[in-house]
Amino acid sequence: MALQEVFQEISAADFFYRNRDIAGFTNPTRAIYSTIRELVENSLDACETKQIPPEIYLRISHESGATDGPGIYRVHIEDNGIGIPYDIIPSAFGQVLFGSKYKLRQTRGTFGLGGKMAILYGQVTTHGTATIMSSTGPTKIHQYDLMIDIQKNKPVVLKHKTHPNENRWHGAVVEFSTEADYTRAMSKILDYLMETAIVAPYATLTYVDPRGRLYRFDRVTTQMPKPPEETLPHPYGVDVETLKRLIDLTNERTLVGFMRTHFHRVGRTIATSFLQQVNLPTRKNPKKLTPEEIVTLVNGMKNYKFLAPDASCLSPLGEELLEAGIKKELSPEFIAVYQRKPSAYSGFPFIVEVGVAYGGQIEAGGGIKLFRFANKIPLLFDEASDVSWKVVNTQVDWRHYKVTPDMPIAVFVHICSTKVPYKTVGKEFIADRPDVEREILNAVREVARRLSLFVSKKIHIAHDKHRLDVFQKYLPKIALFSAKLAGKSKQPDVSPLLKSVLRYEEESEEDIEEDS
Amino acid sequence: MKKKAKKTSKKTPSRIEEKKRVVLNGLKGLGEQVYAQLSQKQWPSVRMPSRSINNIHYDQQTRQYILGDHYVRRSARNIRHVRPLTQLIWTGSFVDELTSEGKTSTLRDVFYSAQAYEMSFADQAESDDIITDLETVIGHSREDFNVFPEERSAIFGDLTIQYTVRGYEGKELNLASHPDGMMIGPALTNAEFADCNADKIIAIEKGGLFTRFIEERVHEKYKALLIHTAGQAPRATRSLIRRMNKELKLPCYIFCDADPWGMHIANVIISGSANAAHLRDLNTPDAKWCGVWASDIVDYKLPSDPLTDLDIKRLYELEKDPRYDGKLWKKEIETFLKNKRKAEQEAFSRYGLAYIVDKYLPAKLKEMS
Numbered sequence: 001m002a003l004q005e006v007f008q009e010i011s012a013a014d015f016f017y018r019n020r021d022i023a024g025f026t027n028p029t030r031a032i033y034s035t036i037r038e039l040v041e042n043s044l045d046a047c048e049t050k051q052i053p054p055e056i057y058l059r060i061s062h063e064s065g066a067t068d069g070p071g072i073y074r075v076h077i078e079d080n081g082i083g084i085p086y087d088i089i090p091s092a093f094g095q096v097l098f099g100s101k102y103k104l105r106q107t108r109g110t111f112g113l114g115g116k117m118a119i120l121y122g123q124v125t126t127h128g129t130a131t132i133m134s135s136t137g138p139t140k141i142h143q144y145d146l147m148i149d150i151q152k153n154k155p156v157v158l159k160h161k162t163h164p165n166e167n168r169w170h171g172a173v174v175e176f177s178t179e180a181d182y183t184r185a186m187s188k189i190l191d192y193l194m195e196t197a198i199v200a201p202y203a204t205l206t207y208v209d210p211r212g213r214l215y216r217f218d219r220v221t222t223q224m225p226k227p228p229e230e231t232l233p234h235p236y237g238v239d240v241e242t243l244k245r246l247i248d249l250t251n252e253r254t255l256v257g258f259m260r261t262h263f264h265r266v267g268r269t270i271a272t273s274f275l276q277q278v279n280l281p282t283r284k285n286p287k288k289l290t291p292e293e294i295v296t297l298v299n300g301m302k303n304y305k306f307l308a309p310d311a312s313c314l315s316p317l318g319e320e321l322l323e324a325g326i327k328k329e330l331s332p333e334f335i336a337v338y339q340r341k342p343s344a345y346s347g348f349p350f351i352v353e354v355g356v357a358y359g360g361q362i363e364a365g366g367g368i369k370l371f372r373f374a375n376k377i378p379l380l381f382d383e384a385s386d387v388s389w390k391v392v393n394t395q396v397d398w399r400h401y402k403v404t405p406d407m408p409i410a411v412f413v414h415i416c417s418t419k420v421p422y423k424t425v426g427k428e429f430i431a432d433r434p435d436v437e438r439e440i441l442n443a444v445r446e447v448a449r450r451l452s453l454f455v456s457k458k459i460h461i462a463h464d465k466h467r468l469d470v471f472q473k474y475l476p477k478i479a480l481f482s483a484k485l486a487g488k489s490k491q492p493d494v495s496p497l498l499k500s501v502l503r504y505e506e507e508s509e510e511d512i513e514e515d516s
Numbered sequence: 517m518k519k520k521a522k523k524t525s526k527k528t529p530s531r532i533e534e535k536k537r538v539v540l541n542g543l544k545g546l547g548e549q550v551y552a553q554l555s556q557k558q559w560p561s562v563r564m565p566s567r568s569i570n571n572i573h574y575d576q577q578t579r580q581y582i583l584g585d586h587y588v589r590r591s592a593r594n595i596r597h598v599r600p601l602t603q604l605i606w607t608g609s610f611v612d613e614l615t616s617e618g619k620t621s622t623l624r625d626v627f628y629s630a631q632a633y634e635m636s637f638a639d640q641a642e643s644d645d646i647i648t649d650l651e652t653v654i655g656h657s658r659e660d661f662n663v664f665p666e667e668r669s670a671i672f673g674d675l676t677i678q679y680t681v682r683g684y685e686g687k688e689l690n691l692a693s694h695p696d697g698m699m700i701g702p703a704l705t706n707a708e709f710a711d712c713n714a715d716k717i718i719a720i721e722k723g724g725l726f727t728r729f730i731e732e733r734v735h736e737k738y739k740a741l742l743i744h745t746a747g748q749a750p751r752a753t754r755s756l757i758r759r760m761n762k763e764l765k766l767p768c769y770i771f772c773d774a775d776p777w778g779m780h781i782a783n784v785i786i787s788g789s790a791n792a793a794h795l796r797d798l799n800t801p802d803a804k805w806c807g808v809w810a811s812d813i814v815d816y817k818l819p820s821d822p823l824t825d826l827d828i829k830r831l832y833e834l835e836k837d838p839r840y841d842g843k844l845w846k847k848e849i850e851t852f853l854k855n856k857r858k859a860e861q862e863a864f865s866r867y868g869l870a871y872i873v874d875k876y877l878p879a880k881l882k883e884m885s
Binding site: 467470471474475477478479481482483484485486487488492493494496497 | 543544546547548550551554555557559560592595598599601602605606608609612633634635
């Protein structure tokens with residue numbers, strides 16, 4: 001008897017449970033790092049939406065099992081963000097792919113996946129529940145103990161109770177147990193927090209590690225970047241499926257109206273001109289488009305010269321904040337930051353911001369250190385595959401800027417976009433899209449130019465110091481030996497000559513040849 | 517300083533003392549000059565003739581290389597000069613002390629002594645270079661301020677010297693008293709000539725032949741002072757030959773191997789070296805190159821070897837050298853290039869050990885005087 005093939009539908013939660021590698025939960029080391037990262041990012045996003053200076057408290061404590069390998073740890077995070085409406089809490093934390101991020105605006109996460117994956121991973125490794133407490137500010141704080149029904153992708157609420165909220169607190173607290181190899185993940189977690197502090201200088205991060213050690217990253221400003229605005233899709237970024245969904249949704253009766261209402265930076269003139277080019281009647285009802293016409297429309301969009309997307313949907317850090325962040329964490333001797341004008345790749349707007357810093361806590365030797373950020377997330381893995389690495393290490397001729405590999409120099413690259421061109425789902429490195437690469441290169445060159453002025457000055461000062469050292473070493477000896485040779489008991493005073501050394505600019509580097 | 521040879525005076529007691537005084541004055545002058553500059557808040561500097569290759573000229577009158585009109589200034593104001601200038605002044609004060617106390621030192625000693633004063637030279641080449649600078653500034657060779665290279669050259673013959681070095685002042689020694697010859701070192705270089713019964717100098721390149729000449733009693737048979745140059749003659753030896761030639765009026769005859777290198781040993785004794793263009797009184801223009809010539813290889817049917825490419829290259833260089841302007845030089849270079857053969861002094865042994873002394877030497881001496 002032939003085996004009968006069993007076909008079954010799997011839920012989104014089940015899918016990600018079975019494929020947790022792609023979300024960054026490969027092993028207990030990576031898993032705890034990803035857990036922290038997702039939770040911190042959700043908290044930051046919850047604050048930034050309403051420009052609340054973030055106050056985040058994170059604690060990891062050892063619960064059971066080994067400490068020098070995989071063991072069970074309890075993760076606790078608190079923020080002062082906008083909070084989650086109480087009726088949405090179960091879905092927001094117990095249903096994969098449910099969330100507020102399926103919109104075209106710049107946020108740290110994209111899929112509403114990470115936080116839930118963290119809880120899901122905790123659940124499958126410890127069979128524990130997650131506790132969520134949140135309030136949006138009214139009189140009550142809601143507490144849920146819940147688990148995820150993996151097969152159905154549904155939250156299972158085990159307990160729901162309320163607490164009085166006398167102080168009108170708003171924010172969220174999430175706590176659950178999870179398997180982790182903390183010892184191995186520690187250095188990356190600390191790097192992550194420090195780099196987060198660089199890219200969010202308006203946030204105060206407090207972290208208590210499993211040994212009870214306190215790490216604190218204080219904010220240096222309460223000024224925050226303008227929150228991103230939601231935006232319409234740009235024609236360049238639209239595919240057949242998106243277009244069909246928009247046609248299903250629309251109330252517009254004509255193609256011109258449809259183009260104007262649903263696309264970014266498309267007005268009457270542009271819509272008319274575009275439709276003429278693709279040979280579609282402007283007054284046609286979009287719901288009556290044939291499949292062939294839909295394909296024509298999508299292909300036409302790729303070739304027509306639309307206005308570039310504007311950057312209102314982006315929330316770059318700004319030069320001032322980037323500088324403040326670098327200064328506060330690394331206290332360098334020199335710093336230069338630069339923000340490029342908005343640009344776009346495939347219809348997705350993006351902005352590149354870069355910084356370069358010299359000295360301070362930046363270590364010397366081993367070449368230029370690279371700090372990469374995308375949508376205010378530090379990227380810590382797969383550095384050498386990243387487009388910024390390629391630009392910094394293969395395209396910029398640092399000798400041209402008087403930079404040598406032994407100098408303590410760090411380069412910071414922040415890319416913000418509605419869709420960061422990650423190469424993989426792991427969100428760790430950015431693809432070398434030509435438009436993105438060009439923007440990074442131009443930005444790095446700009447700060448490198450400013451760096452080279454500083455380096456030249458530094459070389460000059462070092463040169464002067466070396467000169468003084470040399471004269472200080474030899475002039476007294478000349479005085480000593482000439483007095484001895486001349487049979488004098490008193491040495492001539494060389495201090496007037498030494499004083500003039502620093503003022504003395506030009507000197508003949510060659511022997512003075514003269515005719516007698 | 518030019519010395520005027522005192523006529524046939526066998527004893528010249530003031531000569532060495534006088535030279536020392538001149539050298540010491542020169543050193544003191546250097547110190548006073550720099551001291552005065554510093555006292556007037558000026559950057560100390562020292563001016564000296566340039567020793568760069570385009571400032572070295574051959575002087576027909578003195579028949580040696582001399583420095584031209586170009587001067588260089590070592591100034592403490594220039595960061596690249598301040599170290600060598602300091603080293604120069606230090607070296608000056610170091611040798612001043614040596615000379616005043618009648619002590620001597622080798623080039624190597626100078627290199628090490630510097631370290632005690634935190635004046636370390638990078639290597640001996642650097643310290644040797646500074647000593648050459650000091651020679652240029654003072655106008656005297658380093659042996660005059662008691663810095664000597666390792667000794668290797670020797671002298672033998674009926675010359676009585678009188679020591680001036682500390683502890684031996686006035687003591688006399690006959691240079692024929694030890695059959696291996698006497699090392700030409702600091703004591704001998706600084707000695708006065710007390711009594712001389714020789715009437716010529718014979719300089720020999722190789723130690724073997726020098727010993728043979730002593731054994732064959734050449735010094736008696738030909739009334740000669742024998743000098744072993746040990747290859748290219750050291751400056752102390754060249755200076756000694758000159759003094760004997762000038763002060764004692766002894767003609768000098770030079771015997772070397774029959775190849776471009778041997779020929780050049782003779783030439784440097786006669787015309788000096790380019791490296792010592794800043795110094796005087798090291799060459800003996802009247803000395804004679806007596807052999808072994810390229811033509812001797814043919815005339816005496818000597819066993820010979822073919823010239824190497826390097827030998828031939830060297831001959832072409834020497835051909836253009838102004839020191840080889842004389843008829844004899846030109847003719848012999850031509851013969852070398854024609855026959856492309858070379859021979860060592862020892863080649864005469866094919867005719868028996870005494871042949872060179874009994875036949876070749878008298879013939880040559882007769883031909884050259």
